[in-house]
Amino acid sequence: MRVWVPYVEMADLARARPDVEVDVYDGVSGPPQSLDQVELYVLPYLQGRGPARLMAAMPRLRVAQTLTAGVDDVLPLVPDGVTLCNARGVHDASTAELAVALVLASLRGIPDFVRDGALGRWHGDRRDSLADRRVLLVGYGSVGAAVERRLEGFECDVRRVARRARDGVHGFADLPHLLTEADVVVLTVPMTEETRGMVDARFLAALPDDALLVNVARGPVVRTDDLLAEVTSGRLRAALDVTDPEPLPEQNPLWSCPNVLISPHVGGNTSAFLPRACRLIEEQLRRISVGEPLLNVVSGAY
Ligand SMILES: NC(=O)c1ccc[n+]([C@@H]2O[C@H](COP(=O)([O-])OP(=O)(O)OC[C@H]3O[C@@H](n4cnc5c(N)ncnc54)[C@H](OP(=O)(O)O)[C@@H]3O)[C@@H](O)[C@H]2O)c1
Numbered sequence: 331m332r333v334w335v336p337y338v339e340m341a342d343l344a345r346a347r348p349d350v351e352v353d354v355y356d357g358v359s360g361p362p363q364s365l366d367q368v369e370l371y372v373l374p375y376l377q378g379r380g381p382a383r384l385m386a387a388m389p390r391l392r393v394a395q396t397l398t399a400g401v402d403d404v405l406p407l408v409p410d411g412v413t414l415c416n417a418r419g420v421h422d423a424s425t426a427e428l429a430v431a432l433v434l435a436s437l438r439g440i441p442d443f444v445r446d447g448a449l450g451r452w453h454g455d456r457r458d459s460l461a462d463r464r465v466l467l468v469g470y471g472s473v474g475a476a477v478e479r480r481l482e483g484f485e486c487d488v489r490r491v492a493r494r495a496r497d498g499v500h501g502f503a504d505l506p507h508l509l510t511e512a513d514v515v516v517l518t519v520p521m522t523e524e525t526r527g528m529v530d531a532r533f534l535a536a537l538p539d540d541a542l543l544v545n546v547a548r549g550p551v552v553r554t555d556d557l558l559a560e561v562t563s564g565r566l567r568a569a570l571d572v573t574d575p576e577p578l579p580e581q582n583p584l585w586s587c588p589n590v591l592i593s594p595h596v597g598g599n600t601s602a603f604l605p606r607a608c609r610l611i612e613e614q615l616r617r618i619s620v621g622e623p624l625l626n627v628v629s630g631a632y
Pocket residue numbers: 399400401418419421422425468469470471472473474491492493494495502518519520521522524525546547548571572595596597598599
């Protein structure tokens with residue numbers, strides 16, 4: 331089986347299997363000659379849609395494996411008959427860590443301290459602690475559960491909402507009420523037709539004054555203009571790893587809101603990524619070679 335992977339570390343793992351031939355394609359340099367032989371394509375990470383468009387020219391492609399958890403941008407480009415797998419789990423540690431970092435930094439006023447530091451200004455006033463805050467996780471899948479694990483020990487009250495209600499997890503229908511009691515909302519839903527624009531003026535208006543919205547999901551889950559109205563008035567705070575659009579243009583007023591902390595979509599892009607991505611690919615190759623079902627199938631049936 332011919333496999334394309336984006337990293338030499340992954341290629342080394344794949345080459346250890348006798349049934350696999352490997353090419354490295356990082357999405358930056360030109361594609362390898364074996365386009366017409368690829369059966370498993372591990373798409374380059376964070377290289378835009380260009381590498382995904384190559385799938386249309388791969389006649390033998392059977393499995394497309396993303397290294398992102400969200401596949402909203404790739405899904406429309408997957409040819410019929412090709413199974414798409416995502417990287418659910420690969421980014422949990424890194425993204426959950428950033429979500430908690432954004433919560434702590436925003437509540438404790440770290441961006442203000444950095445601004446004050448640049449001016450040599452000693453200004454200490456009383457800030458919110460994460461202890462005793464009511465934290466609402468909107469989305470309780472792989473990343474959401476990882477956020478909750480990291481919140482243990484902070485003495486906050488965590489509530490969970492997902493599509494389907496289950497033990498300890500509220501269904502989406504309970505969201506309007508839960509919002510009225512949330513000091514911190516962390517978004518970890520996927521981008522779907524249902525979640526696009528889900529955080530709109532009504533959603534935001536339901537939150538108490540001074541509530542903090544943290545988005546580590548996808549930018550278009552939040553209506554930027556509606557959020558802008560609430561943060562420029564100073565009623566709400568926000569910490570955003572993802573924005574709509576991305577990159578956020580230099581002139582966007584969100585940049586200059588003192589109560590908005592922005593990170594440039596780096597939730598998953600840390601040292602934790604490659605080892606976990608390699609483990610996923612190693613496991614997928616093992617499954618293919620013994621005929622077991624693949625992990626993280628989003629569409630198709632390999
Ligand atoms: N910032 C970053 O760098 C970064 C990194 C990794 C992931 N992400 C984003 O995080 C998303 C989630 O990843 P994941 O691995 O945790 O996915 P996941 O395991 O599939 O979990 C998604 C969760 O969202 C819930 N959900 C889906 N639609 C919903 C809706 N309309 N209302 C309320 N809840 C809804 C699901 O509900 P059920 O449990 O009921 O199905 C599930 O709990 C990804 O799709 C990606 O966009 C961002």
